[in-house]
Amino acid sequence: MRADNGGSAASLPFLSLIEELDVPLDADLLDLALTHRSYAYEHGQIPTNERLEFLGDSVLGVIVTEYLYRSYPDHAEGQLAKLRASVVSAVSLAMVARKLNIGPMIKLGKGEISTGGSDKSSILADTTEALIGAVFLSGGREAAERLVHHIFDPLVDHAATLGAGLDxxxxxxxxxxxxxxxxxxxxxxxxxxxxxxxxxxxxxxxxxxxxxxxxxxxxxxxxxxxxxxxxxxxxxxxxxxxxxxxx
Missing domain, CATH: 3.30.160.20 (Double Stranded RNA Binding Domain)
Known part of the structure; x- marks a missing residue:
């Protein structure tokens, strides 16, 4: 699925976007994806989103890589690697999280709340990957592709125009x-x-x-x-x- 260049749904809050794209998302997995380790520590060492983050990182990488391979047949391996690194970087993921208003949804410990954790790029990036992992487990690869293509294809296409400015x-x-x-x-x-x-x-x-x-x-x-x-x-x-x- 090739996304348009920033359609109206691209700037919707995350849960509204999920509904707009008809992407299944299990409520328990959503809750887990939003549970930062600082919150888990303060609530009896409950499970955190780190395993989902690990899964989402791989899912995102595969989908973006396939899109690059198919969409840019004239690009050499090195060019494709630079594009992928740019689009799946922590900076890029945090930008996506801010557009989707993910920060206020994250369950954080008191220490992280007091230091602005809901807008820290590292936490936003990790949570975005965890949410992709949750979507993958909820609806399979097709659901994850629908979400990832909608959000990240325009970022890939923009990055491909940057030349030296890519990195x-x-x-x-x-x-x-x-x-x-x-x-x-x-x-x-x-x-x-x-x-x-x-x-x-x-x-x-x-x-x-x-x-x-x-x-x-x-x-x-x-x-x-x-x-x-x-x-x-x-x-x-x-x-x-x-x-x-x-x-």
Whole structure:
């Protein structure tokens, strides 16, 4: 099933989307998929969503991989791997979770609630995978495919248009190698309270610094810094070397 590019159902809350797509979802499995380990610990070590997360990760990977294989026959294995990694990354899964308003549904312990756990990317990503696992167990592969294709096919198709922007860090490594520069080193600055950390990153080659990239996690900040470095280095004359002013 090939999804459209962001139809109205794509931005529905998760349970409304399940109903819209007529995807079966067992109530007990739904409850389990939403049970974070912090909640389980405070309630007598009840089962958590981690096993469903493990299953959902594999189900998502297979469905996205098959879609890539069939939809992009001219892409080499390396290109397909980059696309898949981008679409099933924690950042991408957390973005999906926020669009589907999954955060407020998650059952969290008091500590996670007090530190904004319902909007932490790692928790959102893990819960999204657990929900995919729950759908797979409830309705089989056909149900999981219906849900995954609807949500993730547009993300795959968008990622395929990004070129170097699909993974700025990898693209930067490639251009740096072609220019005879050493490996990228990232300088990271951290600020803010534990529940609302902010990061700033600079991509560093010798005495040159590119950035800053900013984000709520190190990976995002590093990607932004890598983007700045990539754009600056590729805009320079071919004779330009590692020396030069800061960007």
């Amino acid at each position: 700025w860090k990898t693209s930067l490594q490639e251009v740096a190698a072609s220019l005879g520069l050493g490996p990228t080193v990232f300088d990271i600055e951290e600020s803010g309270p534990d529940h609302d950390k902010r990061f700033a990153a600079w991509a560093v080659f010798g005495d040159r610094r590119f950035g800053p990239g900013k984000g709520h996690n190190k990976k995002h900040a590093e990607q932004e810094a890598a983007a700045a470095a990539y754009k600056a280095l590729t805009a320079e004359p071919a004779s330009a070397g590692p020396a030069g002013g800061d960007a």
